[in-house]
Amino acid sequence: MPYAWHDTAPEDSGAVSYRLEVWPHRSLPRRGFVWVIGLTAAGLALPLLAVVGTTVLWGLLPFAALAVWALWHAIRRSYGTAHEVMLLDRDRLILTRSDPGREDRIWRTNPYWVRASLRPGGPVEDYLVLTDGKREVELGAFLSPEERLALRDELQRRLAGLRG
Numbered sequence: 001m002p003y004a005w006h007d008t009a010p011e012d013s014g015a016v017s018y019r020l021e022v023w024p025h026r027s028l029p030r031r032g033f034v035w036v037i038g039l040t041a042a043g044l045a046l047p048l049l050a051v052v053g054t055t056v057l058w059g060l061l062p063f064a065a066l067a068v069w070a071l072w073h074a075i076r077r078s079y080g081t082a083h084e085v086m087l088l089d090r091d092r093l094i095l096t097r098s099d100p101g102r103e104d105r106i107w108r109t110n111p112y113w114v115r116a117s118l119r120p121g122g123p124v125e126d127y128l129v130l131t132d133g134k135r136e137v138e139l140g141a142f143l144s145p146e147e148r149l150a151l152r153d154e155l156q157r158r159l160a161g162l163r164g
Contacts, residue, residue, distance in 0.1 A: 002143060003151055005158075018158060020086040022151070024142040026079070033075055041068050084139060090162050095130070095137060107137050111162055116155045118148065128152055 003022040028036065044064040051057045080100040087094045093111040098104050109132040116139075119127040128139045128148040139155075140148055 002147065003140065005154070017087075017089040020088065020155075021083065022086075022140045022143065023083040024081050025144075028075065030079075033079075036075065037068065037072055040071055044068065082142065086139075088158065088162070093130075095139065107135070109135075111159055114159055116152050116159065118152055130155075 002025045003020060006019040006021070007017070044067060048057060048060060048064060051060065082097065082099045084098070085096045088111055090111070093107075093109050093114055095107040096104050097106075107130075113132040114130055115132075116128065116130050119129055121127070124141055124145075126145040126148050127141070128143075128151060129136050130139055131137075140151055143151065
């Protein structure tokens, strides 16, 4: 699941406090990144073995290095995608959305009034929104419809638990 709940209050305090982290699915983990770069470099180096010791190698080597660097840069950049963090306790709900190249967007409200719902229409299928009656914000637009449904159910359960 590309989201995780964490209990942030000490167990003996009696307080109820949660932290939700939501991030987009990454089909290539960091370990896979190393393998892709290594195999690409090896694959580009193999044909260059035929021209070792000639001036042709020096003509082709910069382009091979540029291809490996471009792939490295593109994959590294894709890891800097958006993520969302929600802090939730009895008195406050703080949702922070971080996008690369933009300032963080922060929504603060009283969790007593917050309702989580799915909208059938919108930018994505089953659009998950949180509303406090005044303002509406999206949550997890990069999640799959099944993940948004599960997140909505879990969020509704935790909000109801906070309301008592």
